[in-house]
């Protein structure tokens with residue numbers, strides 16, 4: 319296979335675009351795709367300060383690299399979840415530190431155990447019945463929202479790629495979870511004073527393209543997946559969608575991008591679908607659908623946990 323642009327040997331063949339590219343043209347093409355997504359969905363401008371959530375994996379580190387190359391003002395945040403298996407969290411943090419040092423770009427670390435007294439696996443163990451992943455998702459959402467607003471960033475960017483989004487869409491549509499379908503978007507506006515604007519600039523790119531980009535750019539990322547992701551249903555949905563893609567190149571892209579189009583045109587859901595009524599958490603002040611304290615604050619409330627246990631409500 320030869321590069322469609324210059325005839326040199328191609329490093330990647332993207333059947334959905336009928337495009338093969340050599341290393342040089344591929345690392346030029348990827349940021350163009352990201353820039354197109356940023357503009358199409360009106361994500362942010364060069365005047366905005368962007369905070370990027372980095373995990374040490376290929377997607378978020380590559381996104382950081384791409385946004386820097388595109389000239390955006392971007393800083394990183396790493397949340398150390400305290401996952402001990404094979405020093406997963408500490409090794410991930412080292413990858414982030416190495417990237418930031420090599421690119422001379424600022425980042426901050428929030429260490430969950432140091433800040434709140436327990437790591438994610440420890441909280442999940444205490445809150446019997448809550449999975450590490452749902453605990454983790456809740457904690458990350460809260461901290462990222464809080465830091466984005468407190469430090470005056472205009473927007474929070476995450477490294478979700480098209481495969482991630484298509485798998486979540488598959489899961490949500492299997493359950494016809496209309497609330498989630500309504501909120502699954504490349505841009506979540508700051509619809510409330512306590513909510514940061516959130517964007518996903520990689521939604522036009524397949525996972526394999528991000529892996530290839532990291533490789534070609536020499537980005538050193540953590541290859542291992544988080545140990546808690548093993549057996550996750552979204553991984554199974556990704557495999558199913560990959561089978562579909564192998565038979566019908568472009569199917570994943572069409573599935574997800576057509577969903578966005580249909581929803582934007584109002585063909586799927588009423589415009590106000592998925593807009594929950596928000597209250598203010600009595601403890602931290604962040605918006606919450608709960609009437610009193612938010613689920614993040616309740617997570618650390620040991621007295622409440624004991625009460626829940628005695629009620630058999632884990």
Ligand code: Q46
Pocket residue numbers: 438450451452454455544545546547
């Ligand atoms: S980091 Fe956290 Fe993921 Fe690990 S514990 Fe689950 S949610 S799998 S993105």
Ligand code: ZN
Pocket residue numbers: 321322323324325326339340341342343
């Ligand atoms: Zn080329």
Ligand code: ZN
Pocket residue numbers: 599600601602603604611612613614615616
């Ligand atoms: Zn709270």
